[in-house]
Amino acid sequence: MRRFFISLFEVLIILTVIFAGGGYYVHSKSEGLQATVDNINSKVKAKDYFAAVDNQGEKISANQYRYQFNGYDKNGKHKKITVIADKKLRKGMCLKIYTKGNEGKGWYRVKERTIPHKAMQKMNAS
Secondary structure (H helix, E strand, O other), X not given: OHHHHHHHHHHHHHHXXXXXXXXXXXXXXXXXXXXXXXXXXXXXXEEEEEEEOOOOOEEEEOOEEEEEEEEEOOOOOEEEEEEXXXXXXXXXXXXXXXXXXXXXXXXXXXXXXXXXXXXHHHHHHO
16 A cells, blocks of 8 residues: 555656656747747737847747847737747847737837837837
């Protein structure tokens, strides 16, 4: 009987290690664990945010960089956004980012004059 409890404990430890390792792998190879959950959750709505490139990004592979942005929607509402880009982005570029949750699903460069006024005010203030 004692051996049963020890093996159950061992199984729990193994499962914990597998889930922790899997979570770390997902976080290191993508936008993160929360972004993966947002992708699966159909209740999370997609939305457009505007941001300016203000950091160098983190190189995660030969052709991929991870960026963290302070994004603002057309009403000036703030959100932290993670974007994986296939090239290094130039500092100061203005972007429109299509998001689902905290993950940037797609982005493209926009001219500063096309950014809504409330979002531009917030971007300049930060």
